[in-house]
Amino acid sequence: MMKGIKKWRLFSLLTALTVFLSGCGAEHLSTLNPAGQVGRDQYNLLLISGAIVTLVIIVVTIVYILTIVKFRRSKVGEDLIPVQVEGSHKLELLWTIIPIVLLLILAVPTVIYTYNLADVSGMEKVDEDGDKKAVTVNVEANLYWWEFEYPDLGIITAQELVVPTQEKVYFNLKAADVKHSFWIPAAGGKLDTNVENINQFYLTFDNSSEGLKDGVFYGKCAELCGPSHALMDFKVKSLDREDFDAWVVNMQASAEEQTLEGEVAQQGEEIFNTSCIQCHAVSGAGSAGGVGPNLATFGDRNRVAGFMDHTEDNIKNWINNPEEYKPGNLMPQPEELNKGNKFSDQELTALAEYLMGLTVED
Template identity: 75%
Template structure:
């Protein structure tokens, strides 16, 4: 008897543990899903015309799928309830409807109609969002009306060139609100994919050809967490694919024009003895790969650092602090495996940078700003 009770107790305990495992899983899933609605990152909170139209298409397709699931579930339940053996008996065979012309027409026509309902807006939006004819529009004085950005994806960072403005930046895209912004997308090494979840669907960046599309942004990003929207690489491109983020700062057109002019005219001058020392180290070790002027063209080996002090992240994913700047410079490979930034020994006569050198470099880099 005692053995039987013990076995029953153990069985009850096992069932209880399984329930708690399920509850724990649901709790973890709830925490995970709580991050899916963030305004700066989620496709469920569209921040522009393209994103809203794609979101509406998502709602339409979800609604159609939900209707199909509900109808099938109702038929399934009715069949189980109506023809259960306890109700109709053991030897009853329901009426056979195999080969029914009526049923064949119903389950052929209805899916076709549902596909048509889904296909019409899908095709319409596809052609609408692919229309980049406005990219070449000019005003009465012959100046381009729209902002065009040449996006180049690299392992593992993003370069943004504004060809009509003569400026280049990296890791942080700055765009005006309430107008179409056109993009020419390409990759410098392997295939990547340009994606700003709140603004619209992703577009591949290829080595062999240029893809084009446009996005719009309805609101300024200043009120968001970190003051920016988040952009991602949506194509598995290597060991640090998940760390290939960029930020999008949206401002009104007047502020954008001021920013663009500042980018073209700002000349960085080191302030203070420590920053001056950092500039000297930078000039001898880093300048071959990194530009510090926003004016120019794309094609740098490393990211343009003209706005480094204005960013909120180091290498796209670490908080912008002097400590993180030093950690990144001292060992980039451990933080972002597979990236092309050389280790300190390769650019500093075979030695690691000293703590004093790292302090000086961090001070200089944090001072590279066009907004402060």
């Protein structure tokens, strides 16, 4: 009876693992579906190391099974002592050379790919007019959100990185508070963001993300950084070069005053300018350094606070009690912004209406 129960437990465990592993191929999130050359290089290293490990396991298993079968007690008796091979020069050379060869097979491409990824000289190349050829993004990791500045384009955004396809995009990575780690699983990475120094690398994206789930790749913080580390997500939207250039123009134009439609949205703007403007910018044109995330593209996003569905109710819930949804984040509770009182439902509705109207996409 107990053996039957144990078998069913094992079957249940294997079934659960199968369900979990079935999600490993998600195109917007998985390293098993590389979205660019860097991701493919790292995937190839994964295949090489996996093949080497599999080979070693197979050889060791075969030797182990043959040994058990050949020298089992029922076959050779109690008193047989197998031939001793201790000190055999041939065998010692064999099991010294083989591991060295296997390590070289793995080490050579690893070193090549590592040095290639560290080559960021293209970041400084300019065209005939003196403009930078490549897109460079300054990434600043904060508790628990991401800021993306395009210094050569004069624009800035947060929580959603926008990049062109079919070219190298260079990154300067740093942290504003504690160590984080920048990782876009489908594109490649990861690389730490430190407070005391800047790390640099590049990524490439083959195709537009438009056809993916939610139309974006998912990015993660891959370094345990606090109680809401698991909720420190960001999204990556890859666009064809023409669409990317149009997005840049729209972001630069967002510095101009926008006319809001609707009395509720206008009321929300008034509340925002009284309570929130000291931390959050609403223009995509400018430089980095805001206390809170830049909200210029808030209406174009698909998540609230990086992980909640982009709905009016979630916006209201987040504003009303950010600590409940992201413990340890630095956004003030509403009482600190509204003279010791919670925002009324009408005020929250107005703020949500205003924020949903912050958009740069056509």
